[in-house]
Amino acid sequence: MKYNTITKNNINKLLKLSVKDCEVYVPMEAEGGDVLFQLLPKSGPELESSVHKINLRDEWTVISLKDIFFPQIETMFSFNHGKITPHVESSPKLIFGVKPCDTKAMIFVDEFFKRNFEDIYYLSRAKDRLIVTIGCLSAPRPSSCFCTSAGTGPFIENGFDLQLVDAGNEYIVEIGSYQGEVFIDSYRSLFKEAGVDVLSKINNIKSNAAESVGLKVDFKKALEIMEGDTDFEENYSRIGERCIFCGACIYVCPTCTCFGIFDDKGDDQSVRMRNWDACVFEGYTREASGHNPRNEKSLLTARRYEHKLKYDYKINDVSGCVGCGRCLSSCPVGIGLSKFVDEITTNERRM
Amino acid sequence: MKNEYLPHEARIESIQKESFDTNTYRVVFVDKKIRDVFHYHQGQFAEISLPGVGEAPISITSSPTKTGYLEFTIRTVGRLTKEIFSLKVGDLLYIRGPYGNSFPYEDLKERNIYFIAGGIGLPPLRSLINMIMENRSYFGHIKILYGAKTPNELCFKKELETWKKETNTEVLLTVDRPAEGWNDHVGVVTKLWGKTKIKPDNSIAIVCGPPIMIKFAVLELMRSGFKASEIIMTLERYMKCGIGKCGHCNIGEKFVCVDGPVFRYDEILRFPTKENVI
Numbered sequence: 043m044k045y046n047t048i049t050k051n052n053i054n055k056l057l058k059l060s061v062k063d064c065e066v067y068v069p070m071e072a073e074g075g076d077v078l079f080q081l082l083p084k085s086g087p088e089l090e091s092s093v094h095k096i097n098l099r100d101e102w103t104v105i106s107l108k109d110i111f112f113p114q115i116e117t118m119f120s121f122n123h124g125k126i127t128p129h130v131e132s133s134p135k136l137i138f139g140v141k142p143c144d145t146k147a148m149i150f151v152d153e154f155f156k157r158n159f160e161d162i163y164y165l166s167r168a169k170d171r172l173i174v175t176i177g178c179l180s181a182p183r184p185s186s187c188f189c190t191s192a193g194t195g196p197f198i199e200n201g202f203d204l205q206l207v208d209a210g211n212e213y214i215v216e217i218g219s220y221q222g223e224v225f226i227d228s229y230r231s232l233f234k235e236a237g238v239d240v241l242s243k244i245n246n247i248k249s250n251a252a253e254s255v256g257l258k259v260d261f262k263k264a265l266e267i268m269e270g271d272t273d274f275e276e277n278y279s280r281i282g283e284r285c286i287f288c289g290a291c292i293y294v295c296p297t298c299t300c301f302g303i304f305d306d307k308g309d310d311q312s313v314r315m316r317n318w319d320a321c322v323f324e325g326y327t328r329e330a331s332g333h334n335p336r337n338e339k340s341l342l343t344a345r346r347y348e349h350k351l352k353y354d355y356k357i358n359d360v361s362g363c364v365g366c367g368r369c370l371s372s373c374p375v376g377i378g379l380s381k382f383v384d385e386i387t388t389n390e391r392r393m
Numbered sequence: 394m395k396n397e398y399l400p401h402e403a404r405i406e407s408i409q410k411e412s413f414d415t416n417t418y419r420v421v422f423v424d425k426k427i428r429d430v431f432h433y434h435q436g437q438f439a440e441i442s443l444p445g446v447g448e449a450p451i452s453i454t455s456s457p458t459k460t461g462y463l464e465f466t467i468r469t470v471g472r473l474t475k476e477i478f479s480l481k482v483g484d485l486l487y488i489r490g491p492y493g494n495s496f497p498y499e500d501l502k503e504r505n506i507y508f509i510a511g512g513i514g515l516p517p518l519r520s521l522i523n524m525i526m527e528n529r530s531y532f533g534h535i536k537i538l539y540g541a542k543t544p545n546e547l548c549f550k551k552e553l554e555t556w557k558k559e560t561n562t563e564v565l566l567t568v569d570r571p572a573e574g575w576n577d578h579v580g581v582v583t584k585l586w587g588k589t590k591i592k593p594d595n596s597i598a599i600v601c602g603p604p605i606m607i608k609f610a611v612l613e614l615m616r617s618g619f620k621a622s623e624i625i626m627t628l629e630r631y632m633k634c635g636i637g638k639c640g641h642c643n644i645g646e647k648f649v650c651v652d653g654p655v656f657r658y659d660e661i662l663r664f665p666t667k668e669n670v671i
Contacts, residue, residue, distance in 0.1 A: 300640035
């Protein structure tokens with residue numbers, strides 16, 4: 043691994059320069075105080091005012107970067123007097139300030155969209171991108187983050203192009219790919235080679251960060267248990283009774299990728315679109331005949347946990363949960379994956 | 394990279410009325426290049442759509458040995474199929490595929506085959522049945538047990554007569570509510586047990602129909618001594634993409650659209666137990 047440094051003052055300069063070359067997405071404060079990945083305007087006063095909203099501290103983006111490559115709603119085709127036009131987007135992108143857990147989730151989703159049939163809409167959007175990950179010094183959501191248990195943070199060893207380590211007045215920059223190195227070379231004057239003590243500095247910061255993540259569950263044990271045949275019907279029924287099936291946990295989950303496809307008819311032009319869907323919705327598996335194979339609350343609940351902790355793990359050797367904690371922090375009734383993991387590994391009721 | 398979601402225009406060449414709410418459409422791709430590369434296997438399906446209306450997975454009912462055209466037997470149930478029902482010869486359908494796995498044709502050779510179908514469950518089997526009829530001598534005895542609500546709702550009435558005349562082939566029909574002039578059986582399809590010998594000896598049963606029918610047919614087959622591995626079925630499931638992405642047809646780690654729709658019953662028994670797969 044190679045290391046550089048960049049002062050915090052230079053970050054805005056870097057972003058203002060790179061916005062000339064590609065689309066730049068960065069966590070920014072939105073009205074109401076939420077932090078979301080937003081597209082940095084190309085120039086002018088819009089760019090200046092946006093730069094002040096950039097937030098690279100240990101704050102959660104409400105949704106991970108997934109909607110940059112997999113928007114909540116997107117047009118797949120337009121139909122115009124017999125002509126079919128696909129709408130495939132592929133502009134180069136810099137995604138700056140991605141949390142380690144979200145970086146891991148993105149790699150997981152990449153693999154999913156590549157498997158079997160390639161999904162051109164996702165893969166084109168994600169084709170030409172640079173990911174600058176930023177490690178967390180402390181858990182952004184102390185009561186729900188459990189990355190150290192899931193092995194996805196607060197810093198990661200690979201999967202990023204660059205990873206920023208907050209070292210006070212400057213960031214130490216870990217270079218994780220050739221593209222990351224090329225990026226630094228393009229803005230060479232803003233970066234410095236790291237000093238000889240960089241490794242001990244980094245290790246110190248990383249171990250303090252890991253210690254600060256307070257919520258711990260036995261994730262590994264949960265995956266082992268889920269591999270077996272233990273029946274968690276009691277848990278699924280109880281959680282299913284509590285769940286209001288709003289789908290919030292699905293929408294904020296960085297690895298959930300289910301979608302619906304629907305058409306919209308216009309006078310002149312019709313479109314075929316896709317939008318996020320959620321397996322906890324009652325109509326998700328309902329057929330035109332009315333038959334619904336997953337017609338009980340407990341089955342919907344089972345599907346969610348077994349998909350993340352059993353089947354994803356079986357297929358990919360990594361779980362579909364990255365420990366970001368968004369499902370818990372977004373749930374109106376206090377259900378979360380970490381709580382389920384805790385229930386099945388301790389045999390104590392948590393929900 | 395190929396855009397798997399891109400549908401291709403296909404012109405309706407003929408429409409065969411099957412019942413009051415079901416038609417068989419023969420379609421031909423407008424683009425000759427697509428016509429040449431669209432090779433499918435028995436039991437596969439395609440995504441059929443109308444721009445501005447929607448898209449749905451539909452079994453290909455023509456035999457893969459017949460090239461140049463495709464046939465789909467469609468019952469009007471939802472928004473899209475209602476719209477398709479109003480189309481005329483010369484109109485366009487939009488098609489992509491073929492998708493899914495297929496019936497294990499080679500493994501069926503030398504075997505006795507029981508087809509057990511209910512209602513709109515016969516169309517997904519027709520492709521395989523006709524392929525077998527074209528090579529009749531490779532197979533043992535064949536019995537087609539087919540039930541519908543009313544005589545009018547039986548699909549492929551003419552073909553059923555043709556199949557009946559094949560050597561060593563039996564076709565047994567039953568309806569829930571007989572109409573005047575109905576001389577065949579009355580009752581659900583499992584009522585046909587006892588009307589003909591159903592034995593597991595060197596046999597494979599292939600089942601398709603509404604979930605409740607599949608459930609009871611499988612029960613009867615197991616009671617008759619069939620092993621789970623000797624029962625094959627093709628599953629219905631709500632689907633959107635047809636290519637293992639949208640998630641709707643996911644059962645356990647399987648996608649019905651990619652790993653299915655054809656499954657052996659022993660595979661289905663390994664699915665998550667509580668789900669009402671059939």
